[in-house]
Amino acid sequence: MTFSGFQLLKNALNGGTGWTPHWRKAEPKAAYDVVIVGGGGHGLATAHYLAKEFGINNVAVIEKGWIGSGNAGRNTTIIRSNYLLPGNIPFYELGMKLWEGLEQDLNYNAMVSQRGVLNLCHSDAQRDAFARRGNAMRLHGVDAELIDREAVRGMAPYLDFDNARFPIIGGLVQRRGGTARHDAVVWGYARAADRRGVDIIENCEATGLRREGGKIVGVETTKGFIGANRVGLSVAGNSSRVAALAEMRLPIESYALQAFVTESIKPLIDCVVTFGAGHFYISQSDKGSLVFGGDLDPFPSYAQRGSLHVFSDVAENAMAVMPMLGRLRILRSWGGVMDMSMDGSPIIDATPIEGLFFNGGWCYGGFKATPAAGFCFAHLIAKGEPHHAAAAYRLDRFATGRIIDEKGVGATPNLH
Numbered sequence: 001m002t003f004s005g006f007q008l009l010k011n012a013l014n015g016g017t018g019w020t021p022h023w024r025k026a027e028p029k030a031a032y033d034v035v036i037v038g039g040g041g042h043g044l045a046t047a048h049y050l051a052k053e054f055g056i057n058n059v060a061v062i063e064k065g066w067i068g069s070g071n072a073g074r075n076t077t078i079i080r081s082n083y084l085l086p087g088n089i090p091f092y093e094l095g096m097k098l099w100e101g102l103e104q105d106l107n108y109n110a111m112v113s114q115r116g117v118l119n120l121c122h123s124d125a126q127r128d129a130f131a132r133r134g135n136a137m138r139l140h141g142v143d144a145e146l147i148d149r150e151a152v153r154g155m156a157p158y159l160d161f162d163n164a165r166f167p168i169i170g171g172l173v174q175r176r177g178g179t180a181r182h183d184a185v186v187w188g189y190a191r192a193a194d195r196r197g198v199d200i201i202e203n204c205e206a207t208g209l210r211r212e213g214g215k216i217v218g219v220e221t222t223k224g225f226i227g228a229n230r231v232g233l234s235v236a237g238n239s240s241r242v243a244a245l246a247e248m249r250l251p252i253e254s255y256a257l258q259a260f261v262t263e264s265i266k267p268l269i270d271c272v273v274t275f276g277a278g279h280f281y282i283s284q285s286d287k288g289s290l291v292f293g294g295d296l297d298p299f300p301s302y303a304q305r306g307s308l309h310v311f312s313d314v315a316e317n318a319m320a321v322m323p324m325l326g327r328l329r330i331l332r333s334w335g336g337v338m339d340m341s342m343d344g345s346p347i348i349d350a351t352p353i354e355g356l357f358f359n360g361g362w363c364y365g366g367f368k369a370t371p372a373a374g375f376c377f378a379h380l381i382a383k384g385e386p387h388h389a390a391a392a393y394r395l396d397r398f399a400t401g402r403i404i405d406e407k408g409v410g411a412t413p414n415l416h
Helices: 005-013 041-054 089-100 102-106 124-139 149-155 182-195 236-244 308-321 323-327 370-383
Strands: 031-037 059-062 117-121 145-148 170-174 199-201 206-212 215-221 224-233 252-262 272-275 280-284 290-300 330-341 347-350 356-360
Touching (some): 031 041, 031 215, 041 059, 059 224, 089 102, 089 370, 102 182, 117 124, 117 149, 224 236, 224 370, 236 252, 236 330, 252 308, 272 308, 280 308, 308 323, 347 370, 356 370
Parallel strands (some): 031 224, 059 199, 117 272, 224 356
Antiparallel strands (some): 117 170, 145 170, 206 215, 215 224, 252 290, 252 330, 280 290, 347 356
């Protein structure tokens, strides 16, 4: 079914009885051209672009839980391309362009809202750093504006401008940034991939990666062996564990990252705001809830929950930049498992094992990278060579010293 105004009207009149499931509940075949391990946004986007852009339709996506049960449903929905380094800017800008046409591409309302991203600065040194980043963005054709205190006040008058410790002196704005509905993005990619013949297999956990003569030949799963000419790993926080099935050790550590949602209030925040004197970011959902987050937990963990002291730290940052938030009740929190690489930038590359490809190490950037990561990973799997926008995301850069150290923080939680 193609979504349209006519279909909406038709099903409104017939009581909604004409809607069909978004994707088939597929069972695995004996073998595929490509098997993608991981049914989150990245895995599903890879399958969609393999079918759409490269004509590879004999593809399976296997997911140990249900679609969107991992980090895809456990994030703060921010999309942006305001990066500094040449290795990152082209990639995330490709992602922004794909976000801008995503709903037409998928024929699905992903609720992409380009409401703008405002990074606050609180010192002369931070303003200079933002100016450098903004200039780097503009040299790559990416929109960026360095604004002063009064311009920030015009955008966000509810902020605490005169905090004695953290006075706001300006900010960096990317107006094309914003948010997208994380669940809808996953459902849209799953539906689009399914329509092109991709099998989406839920409740199917990878338990082994079978090799013969140094080449990958398939995936052992809880639903039996699935043969494959090529296998792509796209499993976010479980990257190290799944790679270990092929006896690979990755330069990655996994940490929990918490997010929080408040009770609903009237429209207040019409953009994404990040606090420059602490790690804190906030936006308002379409339901009226405020959605925000902050630092990683300081110890490695595979738990999809967080610890109390991080909750306290995020709340303190919230109060420092917006004291009014102290009057709101937090309804719930959750944790995603971040696969933190050693330089804070991702990996999209072929592995030393023939036919096995890896996409991971996304740190804080996984959701915003969804379209670009899927497109570039599909290009790598289909052609056997990296897409030019992701050419710097080599696995061997940690051995050669060609790291992409965007913030100089790597995987160290207390530096983020």
